[in-house]
Amino acid sequence: MTLGRTLIRLCAILITMQASSALAEMFTFEPLRTAQIPDPEQSILAPEAPTAVIYGSADIGAFSPVIEAFQQENPFIQIEYHQLQTLEMYDLTLTQRANGEANADLIISSSMDLQMKLANDGYATSHQSTQTQALPQWARWRNEAFAVTQEPAVIAYNRAFFREHGIEPPRTRNDFFELLTKHDDLFNEKVTTYDIERSGVGFLFLARDERFFPGIWDFVRILGQSKVKLYSNTSPMLEKIADGQVVLGYNLLGSYAETFSHRNPNLGVILPDDFIVVYSRIAIIPRAARHPELGARFLDFMLSIKGQSVLQNDGNFNPVRSDVPQSPFSSLIFDRYGERVRSFPVGPGLLVYLDQSKRERFIRRWQDALLNRR
Template sequence: MNLRSTIIIAVFCAAIFRVFPASAELFVFPAQQNTGPGDPEQNLLSESRTVVIYGSADIEAFRPVIDGFQQSNPEIRVEYHQLQTLEMYHQTLAEHEAGEPNADLVISSSMDLQMKLANDGYAISHQSDQTRALPNWARWRNEAFAVTQEPAVMAYNRQFFRENNLEPPRTRNDLIRLLNDHDDLLSEKVTTYDIERSGVGFLFLARDERFFSGIWDFVRTLGQARVKLYSNTSPMLEKIADGQLVLGYNLLGSYAETFSRRNPNLGVILPDDFIVVYSRIAIIPRGARNPETGGRFLDYILSIEGQSILQDEGNFNPVRPDVPPSPFSSLIFDRYGERVRSFPVGPGLLVYLDQAKRQRFLSRWQDALLNRR
């Protein structure tokens, strides 16, 4: 979509929806001009159709698939509400409880929260040729669908490591040794997710705990290094690239790989010990304004064309096995295949929402970082 046909509106959404979180941003893509003959009244009706999407993906990463959808559906207007995952979850519940219409499609990187919405009856069933093309692990009860596969990676500032004659860490134990051996150089220069504010950050660390026995020694080492915590990946990548920070852990590989193409000073590392891979999950809420249009958008992003755009333009690795893999996707799933630790879509994800277990996990996190507070 070009500047002529696209209007981007970035506003505080509380001014639009009275219960919307203040940090949400709204991006509007008007329906494209119809060029074919037809009934003017019908054309006017068609152009007024809107699909409302709540999503956690950055708009610049998600814009290409919106453009592709509108090329195939020029009569449909797209509203993309970019929210944090926890905000999206609570917004969906609040709208349902208030009897207000939900979005037509909700796509979140917090797999556990999406599964809870589906498991608790807040999603409707949707079946199509595109959903049937998914592998079994990527769909649950035709209500929750994985639309991407994305690794957690490490990122580093190439210039800093080169100037200080340091080797980037290849494993988690390498990272611990690096932080212990060079605490003077790396203090306040390391970053990761704040798992108390980031749903995907919590998932990543919980998965680490399952496969890395030294995880809490690792977190204590981060605390000693006075780690900087953020709730999303983009500011971490920007600060690593410009040298304010020099090393990041458990960052979203899709964003990191895209960012590194524009910023050669940013290096991306797929850990050699194991790679945590998660998926964004899409649901059509039970109170959707237009569930048919939501289903149409879902089918597009699950199609070979949509999956290819997500991969080629946003480095979101495809879920469908019949989409030709990019070099980045091949590296993850072919070269490192045995070391990949994925999250199947299903009720097993709800274990991460058990409140007692979650609080114990967060308390342990806080205790391990205590020495920096």
Template sequence: MAANLSPRAALVNGARLWQCRAIMRLPALLPAIAALLTLLTGAAAAQTTVFPAQTGSAGNELSVYSSLDNDLAAPLIQAFQARHPDVLVRYRNLLTGDLHDRIVAETQSGEGTADFAFSSAMDLQIKLANDGFARAVETPDTAAWPDWANWRDTAYALTFEPAVFAYHKPSFAGRAPPATRTDLMRWMAEHPDQAQGRIGTYDISRSGVGYLFMARDQELYPDIWSVVAAMGRAGVQQFATSGELLERISDGRLAVGYNLLGSYAAEWSRRHPEVGVILPRDFTVVVSRVALVPAAARRPDLGTSFLAFLMSPEGQTLLSQTLRLSAVSLEVAGQQSPAGGMQDLAGLRLKPVPVSPGLLAYLDQATRAKLLARWNEAIAGH
């Protein structure tokens, strides 16, 4: 019968036979496929950079897990090694979720984990500390550290990053840009032709820091949903990253960016003078990158030494210069231009997100779903 099939039918039958044989062989292939996926996922999620010891390492190896990009981390590590030339540093750049999960998995396996963890996901870092995956450590600067930036000596805020308005300077030539949420609503109402489709913010369903900023806005500002609804009527555009927003503000596709992470906005403004940055005058939410020494660290002494360096005046000054942020250290903050040179903090209502178990509420799935639903309703004008 096969000999009577048309060439097309024979081809179809042959394809079906190949599919059936492939499906039958699938169970035997699954382990190899799983191993390959693990390898590929691990390679994509973790970038490891080795900073050799300056005087030769005799087993002194510091392992760091961090969400900070390598080019920003390098000067911090090199300055630490100038103090500790016999220490090799193995730096793994991880996504914030992967950083948390890796520390948990490695601790539970008993194999030991990183000696120092530094992440922009405040909530996940506090979860590690709250769940017993961080150890209490004291440094020479612990006693003077602000209360809001230290939870039980297990989790320390090391940076001071405000949520800002960024704006396209040429679009506001001859008039002041919005400096409060009320100003923003007034500008959208009085200049609909200039505002329509030219307001941007984070997509809070995809941006962790965007979600955290909006959650804090909701807690601090009863009329926040009127602001969101007004942005929705003006055709607000949502993006997952700061870079996407700032690129569009630079070329004028967007006139205003709402609740951008100040560290990125300040650095972008330095390199692109057409972008202006304002810390809101009604209130300014401040988030931080949080550091801890894992309980299962293989070299907790080295992890503590690196933490002590980043909390020291030298480390805080370097963090400020590298990330263009205000220092958490009150000693250093009083000697530097605030907020990476954005503007004077005097007179602002600063609202830092405390390093505390209160952050765990942001991880609750029901709470998250409720906030996202409210956001989508307001954006849609309901």
């Protein structure tokens, strides 16, 4: 089903979340079929279609194909998909638990560290199936936290701008640094990346950079000198690069960038030649889920060969399972660049990124580098 047809089916409602003043979007996918009641007079007493409530940070346009594919196999189930910021999702889960309210049936977040904290603190229930067992060991923890995608950080650029000025886009972080140093006037206010103070994904990407790129803080300083534009979400950065408001982006989410480039050929996407940071969306079934069996059913579908294939082919979310045929984009990452991939294993090691003192020191260093304070 195309996105246009999907949006016709979607019922989008703005709702105010209890744990945040921010607005989140809720998308309702009606069941494809309803149970037939033999006696029409009894139809008013018929139970409503079971509804699986999912909290997720993925854009609805990228995630709706897997919901629709799930409903093809489960036509009597209605889906409520709440598209939330990752911190908002985390806070809402804590608040609902504290108030004795039911949680969602499944939570899928791009903030790996926050998801692991929920699992580690006892907010996730255990689930084991043939589909979860098919995951590689690094992609599951105690049968409570499961990686469902693999997504790289990429460099994105405006093709027309680089052609016009006769320069090559950067293939490595050192190339990026040298480009901004050599052409500081050309790229002034024309570069963008995540604001790591507001973006959990951006924070994780940069923290991984620090481990594998010795020149990261000089790199951030040159971003500051270029008056880098900071955003908390990927989509506005991609849109601004494509239309030329900015022309170069660093550490953008590859799944969205690759999809966007198919619609707008002016957006170029580069997998860095030095190393590629790859993170995963993590799914958990909350202990206080309304219908944990529905959450488990949706999770198993996402982790099945069919579900992983839909996520890959229709959303550019690279699969976690090794037995799923790879798309050209996935093959490029894991076959051609396999030794250069730097992933995040699912496990308590992710909690280091939530250590408050370490996090504050990291952000202070980020702020100082951006402002060119030594």
